[in-house]
Amino acid sequence: MDDRKKGILFLCAGILCFALVWGLVRGFSGRWPWGTPTGVAGPSWSIRESMKGSPDALPQTQTETGKDVLRETPPEKWVIYLTGEVARPGILEVAPGSRLYEAVEAAGGLTPKADKNGINLAAKLSDGVHVHIPGIGEVPVNEGNAPSAGKDTLSRKGDPSPAPSAPIDINHAAAEELEALPGIGPKLARQIVEDRTANGPFSSREDLQRVKGIGPAKLERIKEMIVVRP
């Protein structure tokens, strides 16, 4: 075989390697055969994004009109990130509709240092939340402070409004609650409420884009802070 043919063969083999990588990433993205990694948050945004992008999250259903639409169905298990004064902090799987005490039990219970009066063990959980169990005397040091890193390297700019601590259900939240989301003012919050009253509840987070004034960029900013419940 001459050099030219070998070169073309190498080129094809190289393209094949790219295709293999693509197949690996598509096939195994967010799937952890040895259990989800716990103990380290690491680059948490990527983990969340890969779970969010999993094809399992959006099964196809048939509507009465026969058209295929994507509808978000409740996941079989909720994934919770539990940190602070519990025996085994990390990422946990709990049954949908669980309360905080169930997640704490799944994490091996509270440590002796946990501030039992500072938490509501009966609080309702939702999929994807981060719950921190404070220790006795622990003060949430960064409460109310939007980091000024907004003017620096990794941060996103120009959003002084603090993010809500728990995800907001866009199908049931009042306009005032929606205003807590970054980039959502009173007018836009009112439009969201009017839209869901007129057109029915949102079937997925992406569905929020049907409201005029919410585009892909704005949705991306608030995606992690909202949930869609029936």
Place this chain on the structure above:
Amino acid sequence: MNPLSSAPFLPVFAGWCATLSLSSRVPHPLAILAGVLLSTAFLLIGTRRIPPGFGLYLPLTLLLVALPAIFLLLRVQGVPPESKHYEGEATVVSERSWGFRRAVVLDTAEGRTLCLASPEKPLLEGTELRVKGMLVPLEQLFPNRGGSFNAPLFWRGKGVKQGFRPEGMANSGKPGSRLGSWRTFLRKRLLLCLPPLSRGHLLAAWTGERDPEVADLHRLWGTSHLLAVSGFHVGILAAVLLWCLHGFRFKLLWSSAILWSYVFLTGGAASACRAMTMIQLVLLGPIVAGRPSSPVNSVSVAGGLLLLANPWLFWDIGWRLSIISALVLCSSSRVLTGRNAVLTGFAIWLATAGEASRVFESVPVAGLFMNLLALPAFSILLPTASIAALPALAGIPGGGILALGMETVFESWTALANAVCVLLPWQIPYNPLIGSLSAGILGGAAGLGVGMGWKRAIVLAVLACFCRLLFS
């Protein structure tokens, strides 16, 4: 020409980056496999004629991808330190504003820790403290507030291991670290002796700190990178030094020592360390290897060494933009010569636009043209302003006149830049297509940089485009 002969470390470095990038999406063994496969792809696509020994060098290179990649992943995903009590001495390494507080990095016997302190506390760089409190994981210091900003990741990129909740802090009375004290002294003089625009620019160039007002202006113009000490600054100083020390004995030794001192004086930012490592490799290449080091290979080695020292840098936007810019600059210098060299600025802007807009939400269109003007202008303005500021900083009577003269020049530049921004007021928001285009430019530039020719570089660019689009 093929990647193994022109820039042998580039495929290795690309493999490490791919592994780290995919480590949060797929199980780690697969992330390493993907890194190895991407390196193989790069090598195979880049090889038009099989050189002698290819069968030996290819597996060796792939081994060089896989083994350090395991080390990098082990470091990134290692078990975080447990909360425990700490009492002992600490040195303030750096401090900056953080919301209504100051974020203070302390050097302790347990490694670098981060403390969020009241702004009223006089915790200046170089101060020696006696502290007691709790060492906690960084995640405990920053409750999850949603959004894309990951504060623990940001601080890990700065070398911080864990958080610190102080119960008591007192000045130990010992003399502070010399470097920290120098930086504090320099900052005070710059703030007290110079007019606003001059002090903003020199504060950035001399200490690596940003004046909020000047930083806002540069963000509007799309030239924020000029305020981060990077290859631009180190390169200017290196050029000046090599010119001044021409004919001196031990020229390389002196210039290397002065350049490293400058990098540490400015806070040792990732971009500055990358640039300095690269310059060092270029300077030492003829002595150690008997031939000049390839610039593309030097960028890869510098980036790889920094990753081995601190793998968290992979998520540092400064490190990323610095590597991308340097890689595109070095690669395009092989093909864009003469009048075409002006296209290098466009290529760098396009290659960094995806990453910059992902982090900052958008990039100003004005930046595309401003950079063409700003880079040559500031390569003259910064050294001139530095010299003009010396009499004022030294407190020489009448020394402020020179500084005022430079202030007028900076004001004129501001007026010009603002006018360009009025003419080009648009911002390009982040979208997957711009990210994909940037990846394509970077892939194509890397291909040209290792001499694989236009056709194969275009194939690589298209594949990089698709990968970015499909993986995002």
